[in-house]
Amino acid sequence: MAYTSFADLLVAAEEHETLAAAALHLEALETGSAPEDLRARMRTTLDVMRSAVADGRSGRASSRSGLVGGDAARLTAAGPGPAGPFFTDSLAAALAVAEVNASMGRIVAAPTGGASGVLPGVLLSLAERTEADDDALVDALFTAAAVGGIIAARASLSGAAGGCQAEIGSAAAMAAAAGVEMLGREPSVSGHAASLALQGLLGLVCDPVGGLVEVPCVVRNATGTAVALAGIEMARAGIKFPIPFDEVVDAMGSVGRSLPPSLRETAIGGLAGTPTARNLNLEDS
Amino acid sequence: MARQRSVFDIVGPVMVGPSSSHTAGAVRLGLLARAVFGSTPACARIGLHGSFASTGRGHGTDLALTAGLLGLAPDDLSIRDAEQLAAEAGLEITFDIVDLGQVHPNTASFELSGPDDHTTKLQGSSLGGGDVMITQIDSYDVEVTGELPLLLVAHLDRPGEIAAVTAVLAEESVNVASMQVSRERRGAGALMLIETDVPVGTAALDRISSAPGVTGVRVVPSV
Numbered sequence: 001m002a003y004t005s006f007a008d009l010l011v012a013a014e015e016h017e018t019l020a021a022a023a024l025h026l027e028a029l030e031t032g033s034a035p036e037d038l039r040a041r042m043r044t045t046l047d048v049m050r051s052a053v054a055d056g057r058s059g060r061a062s063s064r065s066g067l068v069g070g071d072a073a074r075l076t077a078a079g080p081g082p083a084g085p086f087f088t089d090s091l092a093a094a095l096a097v098a099e100v101n102a103s104m105g106r107i108v109a110a111p112t113g114g115a116s117g118v119l120p121g122v123l124l125s126l127a128e129r130t131e132a133d134d135d136a137l138v139d140a141l142f143t144a145a146a147v148g149g150i151i152a153a154r155a156s157l158s159g160a161a162g163g164c165q166a167e168i169g170s171a172a173a174m175a176a177a178a179g180v181e182m183l184g185r186e187p188s189v190s191g192h193a194a195s196l197a198l199q200g201l202l203g204l205v206c207d208p209v210g211g212l213v214e215v216p217c218v219v220r221n222a223t224g225t226a227v228a229l230a231g232i233e234m235a236r237a238g239i240k241f242p243i244p245f246d247e248v249v250d251a252m253g254s255v256g257r258s259l260p261p262s263l264r265e266t267a268i269g270g271l272a273g274t275p276t277a278r279n280l281n282l283e284d285s
Numbered sequence: 286m287a288r289q290r291s292v293f294d295i296v297g298p299v300m301v302g303p304s305s306s307h308t309a310g311a312v313r314l315g316l317l318a319r320a321v322f323g324s325t326p327a328c329a330r331i332g333l334h335g336s337f338a339s340t341g342r343g344h345g346t347d348l349a350l351t352a353g354l355l356g357l358a359p360d361d362l363s364i365r366d367a368e369q370l371a372a373e374a375g376l377e378i379t380f381d382i383v384d385l386g387q388v389h390p391n392t393a394s395f396e397l398s399g400p401d402d403h404t405t406k407l408q409g410s411s412l413g414g415g416d417v418m419i420t421q422i423d424s425y426d427v428e429v430t431g432e433l434p435l436l437l438v439a440h441l442d443r444p445g446e447i448a449a450v451t452a453v454l455a456e457e458s459v460n461v462a463s464m465q466v467s468r469e470r471r472g473a474g475a476l477m478l479i480e481t482d483v484p485v486g487t488a489a490l491d492r493i494s495s496a497p498g499v500t501g502v503r504v505v506p507s508v
Contacts, residue, residue: 002290002291002292002295023292027291027292030291031291038292041293042292042293042296044299045293045296045297045299048299048360063303064342064343064345065343100302101302101303102302102303103302103303104301104302104303104308104345104348104364104365105301105302105362106299106300106301106302106360106362107299107300107301107302108296108297108298108299108300109297109298109299109300109305109309109414109415110295110296110297111295111296111414112304112305112414113300113302113303113304113305113308113309114303114304116302119296141296142292142296144295144296145292145293145295145296146292148295148296149290149292149295152290152295153290157295157414158413158414160306160390160413161413174295174296210340210343211336211339211340211343211344212303212340212343212344213302213303213304213344214303214343267339267340
């Protein structure tokens with residue numbers, strides 16, 4: 001079993017020094033695989049993320065329905081906006097991967113296909129910005145996975161079960177925790193970053209237009225990335241969220257269970273229920 | 286048969302989009318159906334139930350199921366060309382919208398037939414995150430997840446069959462992770478499903494195939 005609470009993960013991180021090392025240790029113990037083999041496998045995962053960013057930013061990816069595609073290239077071509085080049089790059093990377101996903105390209109589900117843009121959006125851009133090497137990125141992915149495992153154990157990672165907060169919200173929490181550790185902050189700061197990110201997406205509904213992983217899913221990877229970056233920015237400055245991450249996750253699970261089915265990936269409520277969405281006739285496209 | 290959560294299930298799997306349930310899971314269902322059938326079928330009639338029926342096309346569920354039947358992995362970029370690849374492979378596929386009753390919303394049924402008279406019927410569901418379960422093989426209720434190598438042994442429902450098969454596995458040092466036995470009715474045909482930690486070798490397979498009362502053996506690799 002993965003870690004089922006951030007409190008447990010913190011205790012393990014005291015022994016192993018980082019969240020990443022604690023996650024790697026448990027995975028090696030449970031699978032019987034050598035830590036270096038697990039790191040090599042995560043390195044392959046990282047390569048897939050990178051290729052997806054490159055593919056998406058080239059603008060070649062367009063979805064089967066034709067509803068999405070080209071926005072990552074549009075943002076790249078527009079160049080740095082008012083929040084600076086790092087922010088533009090982060091959003092473009094997130095859009096890129098989400099567009100590749102929508103076009104049946106190869107991605108890393110993180111934690112799902114629909115939310116696959118957030119981790120690359122946050123972590124690849126942050127690594128470039130801070131000149132972190134691939135070892136640091138591999139560490140970050142282990143940390144992100146451990147945080148995702150906690151959410152899977154306590155709540156859910158599925159939009160059908162818990163709404164978009166369970167997908168994009170979880171991805172943002174995972175990315176924020178990993179991003180803070182990449183900045184060299186101690187493990188407890190990662191918990192605050194994850195809480196600060198997830199609280200900002202609590203209640204977010206899963207309302208895919210036409211039932212497709214396209215609208216709003218693709219741009220929601222970009223807005224989820226922005227929320228994760230806000231969590232990182234606040235936590236690294238020492239801002240603490242008073243509710244512990246485990247309880248924030250429990251709240252997310254509870255909110256998810258109280259969402260009506262129409263807002264849980266059924267393409268009935270929310271944006272999917274708008275007149276424009278209903279008139280799109282996507283299954284015939 | 287619940288799987289343990291690995292970090293590579295959370296940051297992963299590596300897959301072709303857009304949906305872990307409607308695309309990656311659908312490829313895995315196709316792969317399992319293909320493995321149980323034993324080869325690329327010549328003809329496949331696929332029933333799409335629930336969410337597979339209503340949002341399947343937009344998620345490429347049809348292409349994903351086809352790709353699995355052709356033996357493509359969930360991260361194979363040629364999944365998007367599966368329709369054409371099926372035509373080239375001589376696989377004729379038809380899709381129907383079906384109502385399979387009280388089953389998981391992401392469920393598909395398969396009727397596979399080969400160049401010979403050999404046919405297999407299956408039903409399976411995509412449970413989320415790429416996890417799947419085959420719930421029916423012909424007339425048997427089963428639980429097949431594709432997480433571990435699986436040995437299917439069709440046999441006569443009579444005393445000693447299970448002991449004969451597990452004795453061979455013991456002698457060949459194959460550890461059994463889980464086991465299910467299902468039968469048509471007392472004294473008729475029966476099916477053993479044995480999940481093992483490592484794939485069963487050819488020596489063990491030959492011995493099991495030739496055991497009295499065993500009518501068929503199929504190896505289903507983990508997918």
